Each structure stands twice: as C-alpha cells, then as structure tokens.
Amino acid sequence: MKNTISILVENKPGVLARIAAMFSARDYNIDSLSVAETMDPTMSRITCTAVGNDLQIEQVMKQLRKLIDVIRVINFTTANGDFITREMALIKVKARERNRAEIMRTADIFRAKIVDASRESLTLEVTGDEEKINAILELLKPFGILEIARTGQVALARGGRRLMDRHSGSAKSAVGEKSHRPGGR
Amino acid sequence: MKKLTGAQVIFESLLRQGVEVIFGYPGGAVINLYDELIHYPQIRHVLVRHEQGAVHAADGYARATGKPGVCLVTSGPGATNIVTGVVTAFMDSIPVVVLTGQVATHEIGNDAFQEADILGITRTCTKHNYLVKDTADLARTIGEAFHIASTGRPGPVVIDLPKDVITGEAPFEYSGRFEIRGYAPVTSGHPGQVKLAVREILKAKKPLIYAGGGIIHSGAQRELLELAELTQIPVTVTLLGLGGFPGDHPLFLGMLGMHGTYGANRAVSHCDLLIAIGSRFDDRATGKVEAFAPSARIIHVDIDPSSISKNVTVDIPIVGDARNVLARMVKLLKEQGEVWKGARKPWLEEVRRFSAEHPLRYEPSEDVIKPQYVIQEIHRLTGGQAIIATEVGQHQMWTAQFYRFTQPRTILSSGGLGTMGYGLPAAIGAQVAFPDRIVFDIAGEGSFQMNVQELATTVQYRLPIKIAILNNRALGMVRQWQELFFDERYSETSMDVQPDFVRLAEAYGTVGLRAAHPKDVVPCLEKALSIQGPVVMDFVVDPLEKVFPMVPPGHGIDQMILEKPDKKAKKVVPLTFPS
Numbered sequence: 026m027k028n029t030i031s032i033l034v035e036n037k038p039g040v041l042a043r044i045a046a047m048f049s050a051r052d053y054n055i056d057s058l059s060v061a062e063t064m065d066p067t068m069s070r071i072t073c074t075a076v077g078n079d080l081q082i083e084q085v086m087k088q089l090r091k092l093i094d095v096i097r098v099i100n101f102t103t104a105n106g107d108f109i110t111r112e113m114a115l116i117k118v119k120a121r122e123r124n125r126a127e128i129m130r131t132a133d134i135f136r137a138k139i140v141d142a143s144r145e146s147l148t149l150e151v152t153g154d155e156e157k158i159n160a161i162l163e164l165l166k167p168f169g170i171l172e173i174a175r176t177g178q179v180a181l182a183r184g185g186r187r188l189m190d191r192h193s194g195s196a197k198s199a200v201g202e203k204s205h206r207p208g209g210r
Numbered sequence: 211m212k213k214l215t216g217a218q219v220i221f222e223s224l225l226r227q228g229v230e231v232i233f234g235y236p237g238g239a240v241i242n243l244y245d246e247l248i249h250y251p252q253i254r255h256v257l258v259r260h261e262q263g264a265v266h267a268a269d270g271y272a273r274a275t276g277k278p279g280v281c282l283v284t285s286g287p288g289a290t291n292i293v294t295g296v297v298t299a300f301m302d303s304i305p306v307v308v309l310t311g312q313v314a315t316h317e318i319g320n321d322a323f324q325e326a327d328i329l330g331i332t333r334t335c336t337k338h339n340y341l342v343k344d345t346a347d348l349a350r351t352i353g354e355a356f357h358i359a360s361t362g363r364p365g366p367v368v369i370d371l372p373k374d375v376i377t378g379e380a381p382f383e384y385s386g387r388f389e390i391r392g393y394a395p396v397t398s399g400h401p402g403q404v405k406l407a408v409r410e411i412l413k414a415k416k417p418l419i420y421a422g423g424g425i426i427h428s429g430a431q432r433e434l435l436e437l438a439e440l441t442q443i444p445v446t447v448t449l450l451g452l453g454g455f456p457g458d459h460p461l462f463l464g465m466l467g468m469h470g471t472y473g474a475n476r477a478v479s480h481c482d483l484l485i486a487i488g489s490r491f492d493d494r495a496t497g498k499v500e501a502f503a504p505s506a507r508i509i510h511v512d513i514d515p516s517s518i519s520k521n522v523t524v525d526i527p528i529v530g531d532a533r534n535v536l537a538r539m540v541k542l543l544k545e546q547g548e549v550w551k552g553a554r555k556p557w558l559e560e561v562r563r564f565s566a567e568h569p570l571r572y573e574p575s576e577d578v579i580k581p582q583y584v585i586q587e588i589h590r591l592t593g594g595q596a597i598i599a600t601e602v603g604q605h606q607m608w609t610a611q612f613y614r615f616t617q618p619r620t621i622l623s624s625g626g627l628g629t630m631g632y633g634l635p636a637a638i639g640a641q642v643a644f645p646d647r648i649v650f651d652i653a654g655e656g657s658f659q660m661n662v663q664e665l666a667t668t669v670q671y672r673l674p675i676k677i678a679i680l681n682n683r684a685l686g687m688v689r690q691w692q693e694l695f696f697d698e699r700y701s702e703t704s705m706d707v708q709p710d711f712v713r714l715a716e717a718y719g720t721v722g723l724r725a726a727h728p729k730d731v732v733p734c735l736e737k738a739l740s741i742q743g744p745v746v747m748d749f750v751v752d753p754l755e756k757v758f759p760m761v762p763p764g765h766g767i768d769q770m771i772l773e774k775p776d777k778k779a780k781k782v783v784p785l786t787f788p789s
Contacts, residue, residue: 035392039341043333050334080519087516093338093358096392 027056028082028102029110029180032071033188035094036062043092044071053077053085057112057177068096070188072179079103097188107183113152113176115140116162119169120147128168135161146171154178211381216345216371217246219382220309223352225252226384229280231642233258233267237284238324239311242376256642256671259663261288263635265295266661268306270636273622274597275643276429278305278360285311286324289370290331294629296366297335301626302450303427305364307355314374315343329370337365345378354388362395363514364427395513399530399538407485407509407526408542412549414483414507416557417443420466420495423450423625424488424512424532426618431455433536434487440543442554443485444561446474448495449610449625451488457594457614461558463565467495468761469607472770473565475761476787478503479768480560486510488532491521492626501766511535568759568772570611579728581605581680581751584735585612588650588678591735596648597622599637601657602630604686607757609652631660634677638664641673648676648739655681655748656705665718668744676738677746679711682753690756694775694782695763715746726750 034040041060048055056074063070075085082100089098101108120128120142128147132139137151151161155178162170182188214222220243224232231254236244247255258264261283268279283292289310299306313322329341338358340351348371355367411417425434425447431454438445438461445455446466455462464471466478478484484506489495496502499522510517510524511532518527528535572582585608588596598613599622600606606623615621622640624632637651651658658679668675689703715722721741725734731749738745759770762784769784 039329039333042330046333080523084516084520087518091514091516093390093393 026078026082026102027074027076028100029108029178030073030075030085030089030098030100031180031188032073032089032095033063033097034069034071035096036067036069037094040069040094041071043094044089047088047092048075048085051084051088053081057175059177059179072177074178099182099188101180101182104182106186108180109183110154110178110180111152112155112158112178113150114158114162115174116149116151116165117141117171117173118147118149118165119145119171121145124168128165131161131164137161211383213379214382215242215246216348216376216378216380217243219345219348219380220352220371220376221246221250221253222382223349223384224280225250226386227352227356228277230254231256231271232280232282233264233271233639234282235261235264235284235288237288237311239285239288239313239373240282240309240371240376242373243282243309243311243371254642256638256667258635258638259666260661261291262295262631263638263661263664263667265292265306265308266298266629266632266635267639267642268308269295269299269304269632270599270622270639271643272299272304272306272639273636274619274640276619278307278356279639280307280309282309283311284324285313285328286326288324289326289328293331293335294627296332296368298624298627298629298632299366300335300337302624303364303423304366305359306366307359308366308368310368310370311376312341312370312372315372316374318372328368332368335366336368337363339368339370341370341372342375343372345375345380348375348380349382349384350388353384353386354390357388358390358393362393362397363517396515396529397513397531397534399511399528399535401538403526403528404535404538405542407511407528408539410483410507410509410526411441411443411485411539411543412546415553416481416560417441417483417485418477418481418506419443419445419485419487420447420478420489421445421451421454421487422448422489422495423454425451425454428488428513428531428533429618430488430533430536431618433533433540435459436540437536437543440540441550442558444477444558446470446477448489448492449623452610452621453615453618456616458616463561464570465610467767468497468763469611469757469759470495470761470767471565471570471611472568472759472772473561475759475767475770476564477561479787481506484508486512486524487536488512490514490517493521496522497761497765497767501768572755575752576728578752579725579731579749581682581749581755582608582612583728584678584680584731584749584751585609585652587731587735588652589613591732591739592648592650596620596650597637597640597644599623599633599640599649599651601633601651601653601660602628603654603657604682604690604755604757605652605654605680607687608680611757613652630657633657634661634664634668634675637675637677638667638673641668641675642671649674651675651677653677653679654686655679655683655708655711656685658711659708662714665715665720665744665746669719672743674742675744677744678735679746679748680751681708681711681748682751682755683708684753687757691763693756694760694771711746711748720744720746722746722748724748724750
C-alpha cells in the first residue's frame with residue numbers, strides 16, 4: 026500500500042541525505058519526495074510516499090524517528106483523521122492546429138492552466154491529488170505527451186491540528202509501539 | 211569573554227565531559243590539536259599504530275567502563291580507517307565519540323589532499339554525526355555528541371573537524387545544557403505495558419528470559435537476577451548479554467543461538483512465554499525465525515523502538531530502559547506474594563533435563579591441546595575475574611561457551627559486526643582503563659594478524675595484556691563450515707604460512723611463549739601471568755576441533771549438530787528436537 030508520510034526535520038545541510046541514506050541502507054523505496062522550508066525557518070517539511078506492507082512501513086516510521094534531525098513524523102495513511110494531498114505537474118503536450126482546442130477543453134475540465142504555448146506544443150500546469158493528475162495524463166496521452174515534471178505529493182491533515190502539536194512536549198517515539206503479526210513468526 | 215582556539219575549546223569540552231583518555235593517531239589536519247594536547251596533561255593520549263586500533267580501543271574502553279570512549283584521528287585515510295570500528299560499535303550499541311580531522315572549510319568538496327567525505331561515509335553507521343563549520347559551535351556540538359552517544363540506545367558519534375575550525379577562535383562557554391528537539395529516548399516503560407507483562411509472567415507455565423547487551427548497557431544485572439530468582443524463571447543470554455547474569459547460577463542455561471547450548475535452545479523451543487530484555491532477535495540468536503519460540507507469547511523490553519517487531523513480531527512491546535522496566539516488574543511481582551513458588555517446578559525440571567541431556571562438552575586429549583581446555587584453564591587461573599577480549603571466530607565461540615562469565619563488562623567481543631582484529635585493541639582500551647586488572651585477548655592466529663601492529667602499543671605503554679592465540683593454522687570457523695557443508699573443500703582457509711609468533715613478540719620487544727602439548731598449557735599461562743608486561747602465547751591446538759553444538763545456517767534453533775558427524779555420512783543431518 027502507498028503511504029503518505031510527513032516529516033518535520035531540522036533545516037540543516039545533509040538532513041535530506043540522512044533520510045535518503047536510511048531508506049537506501051535498509052532497502053526501502055521512496056516513490057516521491059518533496060522538501061521545503063516551513064513557516065519556522067529552522068524546520069523543513071519533507072513529504073514522501075513509500076510503498077510497503079504494514080510491517081515495513083512501521084519500521085520506516087521507527088527508523089525515521091530514530092534520526093536525531095527528525096523532529097516529528099506522521100504517516101497520514103495509517104493515522105486517525107483525514108488528510109489532503111496535492112501535487113503539481115507541468116505537462117508538455119504535442120499540439121497542432123486541429124487538436125489545440127480539444128487540449129484546451131481538457132485543460133478546462135481539470136482546471137489546468139496553459140502556461141506556455143508554441144506552434145507545436147502546449148504546456149499545462151495542473152494541481153490536484155495523484156488521481157486527478159493521473160486522469161488528465163491519461164486523457165492527454167493520445168495527443169502525445171512530450172515531457173512531464175511532477176512535484177511529488179505534499180500533504181496536510183484536515184482540521185486545525187498541526188504536526189508540531191502531536192505528542193507535544195514529549196518524545197517523538199510513541200510509547201508501546203504498535204505491533205503487527207501478519208504472516209506469523 | 212576570553213576567546214579560545216578551537217583546539218582549546220575541544221580539550222576544555224572533553225575535560226568537562228570527564229574524558230581521561232583519548233586513543234588516537236596524528237596527521238596534518240589535526241596537527242594543531244596535537245600541538246595543543248601538550249598543554250593538557252590531564253588527558254592521557256594513547257598512540258595506536260593504526261586508526262582502526264584507536265576506535266576499537268575506545269570501544270573496548272567503553273565496554274569495560276560504561277563510559278564513552280574517545281578516539282581522535284586525522285582526515286582522509288585516518289578517517290576512513292575508523293569506519294570498521296565505527297560500524298562495530300554501532301552494531302553492538304557502544305558509546306564512542308570519534309573526532310576526525312577534515313580539510314579546511316573552504317577546501318571541502320575540492321578533492322583536497324587527504325579529504326574524504328567521512329560524514330557521508332558514516333551517515334548510516336553512526337547514531338549521529340556532525341561537521342562543525344564554525345568554532346563557535348564546537349562546545350555545544352561536543353556536548354551534544356556525548357549526550358547522544360551515551361543515552362538511549364548508545365552508539366558511536368562522529369564529529370568532523372575542519373582545520374580552520376580547530377585553529378579559529380571563539381568565546382568558550384560550556385553550559386552542558388542543550389535542547390535537541392528530535393531526540394528524547396523513552397526510558398521509563400509504559401506502566402500499562404509493564405502491567406500486561408507482569409500478568410503474562412504470572413500466567414505462564416514455561417517462561418524463559420532471553421537477555422542481551424541491553425542488560426549490560428543499562429546496568430540491569432541486579433534487577434535481572436532479582437526477577438529471575440523471585441519468579442524462578444530460567445535465563446539464557448546472547449553473546450553480548452554474557453556476564454549480565456551469573457554464568458554459575460542454577461537458573462542459567464548458557465548462551466542461545468547458532469552456537470548456544472542445547473539446553474538454552476531447547477528451552478526457547480518449548481517455552482510458552484519468552485521475555486526478551488535488551489536483545490534484538492539477531493539472526494545468530496534466533497536461527498530461522500519461523501522456528502523461534504513457536505509456542506510462546508513474547509514480551510520485548512528494548513530502549514530502541516525500532517528493535518521491536520523488526521525480526522520477530524512480539525505480543526507485549528515495552529519501550530524503555532531495561533533496568534528501569536525490570537525494577538518496576540519486580541516491584542509489581544513482589545506485590546503478588548510468592549504465588550509462583552513451586553509452580554515452576556515441572557518446567558525447571560524439564561529445562562534441567564534438557565541441559566543435562568547434552569551439556570557443553572569436548573573430547574579431552576593428552577596428546578594435543580584442545581582449545582576449550584586452554585579457555586577453561588584461563589578461567590581457573592584468573593578465578594573468572596579477568597576481562598576477556600576476543601577476536602572473531604571459533605575461539606570467540608569457545609570463549610563464550612567455556613569461560614563462565616559471572617560479571618558484566620568482562621567480555622569484550624564484536625557480536626553484531628563480527629570484526630576480526632577487534633580483540634587486541636579492545637583489550638588495550640580495557641587495560642588502559644583498569645591497569646590493575648588481568649586483561650586477556652583470546653585470539654585466533656587469523657584475527658590476531660589483522661591488528662597485530664597494536665603489539666607495539668602494548669609495549670609502549672607497558673600494558674600487561676595476555677594474548678592467548680589458539681593457533682589451529684586455519685580460519686577455523688570458515689573451515690568448519692567448509693568441512694560440514696561444503697564437502698571438505700577447503701578453499702583459501704589455510705593459515706599454514708604464518709609468522710613465528712614467539713619471535714614476533716620478541717621483535718616487538720616483549721615476551722612470546724609457546725605451548726604445543728597439553729601439559730605445557732598451565733605452565734605457559736602461569737608464566738604469562740607472572741610477567742609484568744604484555745605476553746603473546748602461541749597455543750598449538752587441535753586443528754580439527756570444531757565448535758559444537760551448532761545450528762546449521764538457515765535452520766531453526768530446534769535443529770542442532772551436537773558432535774562431529776560420522777565420517778561416512780554423506781550429508782550432515784542435524785538432530786531435531788522432539789516436540
């Protein structure tokens with residue numbers, strides 16, 4: 026299953042490398058990754074999506090928490106409460122006279138913006154969750170997609186709660202970690 | 211405020227951390243540090259002969275004392291030479307602080323002379339690492355490093371020190387207080403989980419304690435003993451747990467795992483409750499996990515949440531410090547009165563029967579020295595009071611089996627990484643910490659040669675380490691696997707070409723002794739113990755001796771080879787425990 030994990034980290038050089046190195050050293054996969062500073066310039070937020078079974082993802086979470094530069098971690102996919110995810114994509118599509126209008130109609134349906142146009146191409150900017158991006162890509166495919174650039178997901182919990190408020194004042198590692206027994210031992 | 215140089219800040223900070231000794235090796239990037247060291251006679255510097263020796267010595271010092279060991283090396287090759295030692299400490303959770311020199315900040319990334327990205331290289335094998343870019347950050351960084359190395363699950367921390375940071379100046383302020391918002395190890399153990407664990411212990415008919423290095427790190431030996439005696443639960447330990455429970459105690463079953471005792475492994479296979487404390491279900495302890503404690507509920511006490519349910523899923527996880535959690539368990543159990551008195555009798559009898567069926571043994575000989583015999587005699591002659599470092603291989607397992615460790619911090623052995631060449635420098639670290647104790651390095655001739663250069667260190671500092679080489683002229687453990695599982699194809703495991711270790715010791719300026727016959731063993735050891743300085747003993751042992759029992763690789767610990775298989779047998783068939 027795909028898990029959307031949000032990580033608050035110290036905004037210091039090398040922190041991203043630590044996280045990437047942990048994933049690679051333990052043979053976990055990151056599907057997408059996005060990083061940027063938060064409102065507090067001493068912190069960055071990393072949003073990553075990772076695929077694995079419950080046991081693997083639980084290990085990923087524990088290993089992330091173990092890193093000294095990691096301040097808070099949440100797996101939105103398994104945590105209580107709803108969350109929103111968004112991704113932005115730039116899509117460069119082959120566009121001739123005859124199908125230009127149709128591409129623009131498709132863009133309209135998805136509330137995508139045309140951000141660049143040339144005689145042979147249109148570049149669309151589209152924002153949405155992963156499904157929406159995949160859907161527009163599917164519809165644009167017949168015109169011929171020349172190139173795409175995706176940002177990877179970013180995510181936030183719905184409602185007023187902040188990640189920084191979780192386990193406030195105490196350790197980032199939960200006491201009495203959840204255990205799994207799929208597959209027996 | 212008066213400004214100090216980076217070098218002064220470093221030593222002032224180390225002094226405030228209570229550092230008394232540094233194991234190190236100088237070089238260009240740290241020459242200013244070494245120049246300043248002259249003004250700090252309170253800090254003893256032990257000059258090793260290879261940087262790997264420095265970090266193993268710091269590790270041995272830490273294992274023997276419980277205090278963080280400190281190591282100082284130069285940039286580039288000095289730094290890369292510490293990697294094996296850092297991983298060794300990382301795998302066994304040993305608090306070590308490594309100071310590495312680095313080229314000046316403006317040269318970093320330019321492929322400067324003796325530049326290596328030690329931060330990148332050690333990223334996944336340290337608990338944390340730092341590159342200090344400003345002299346003003348030095349004191350705080352060193353404070354943090356010691357705090358991180360020695361609290362929670364201990365581990366190595368590397369601090370990379372660019373030359374201009376060492377020579378730069380900054381006001382010195384050492385508060386000893388710092389906030390690391392991403393680091394707050396849970397030590398106390400969740401009270402609800404502890405209660406659940408106690409309930410399981412009361413319910414269990416066949417409980418077993420499986421204790422590891424966490425007992426040693428947290429100093430929980432008294433609490434462990436109290437728990438075991440109070441509830442009459444038998445105890446097995448891992449290699450790193452040796453000494454955490456008295457080896458001569460009637461509830462002690464010996465080590466478990468690949469070369470564990472029949473009694474311990476069989477108890478694991480039959481228990482209905484496994485209480486894992488400060489042990490991490492390493493594959494050498496569990497064998498095939500599907501066959502590990504198949505009928506048991508599992509309680510797992512560990513300070514590192516990521517150790518829990520990593521290899522084996524557990525029923526009652528307790529994140530916390532072993533000593534703390536055990537003390538709470540004992541307190542709760544005592545409130546129950548002596549409800550288990552007598553209740554454990556059938557189980558204890560069963561377990562003792564297991565142990566009696568196939569105790570640890572070897573075939574004594576009057577013609578050839580049995581390596582186990584040497585270890586037993588070392589135990590006898592030292593009254594079990596020595597600090598024993600080991601290298602890695604057969605001699606390490608024989609030491610674990612036959613030197614009955616009764617006290618914590620008396621065995622220094624690379625368990626997780628299995629680092630050959632660890633023993634001699636580790637023994638140096640221990641002997642520096644405890645000049646008056648007897649320190650042995652029990653070695654194989656293969657491992658010994660991997661850091662043999664450190665003999666010069668023992669001579670320079672008159673460290674009276676007794677090195678007992680159990681010389682079977684082969685890389686014995688690999689050879690054993692080749693004999694048992696590779697149809698005796700002995701590919702590249704012969705150590706027939708080797709130095710004359712007696713003359714080698716003499717060449718280094720110390721004493722070498724040789725024993726080639728069983729009757730020479732005791733006189734040789736006695737002579738070595740009577741000599742004030744380091745001694746190398748070359749014991750010519752039976753080259754065919756193997757470590758038994760043995761769980762064949764890939765098997766469950768309910769399957770063991772107990773003795774030398776029949777020559778005619780085509781394939782080695784392990785004995786499977788009756789259920």
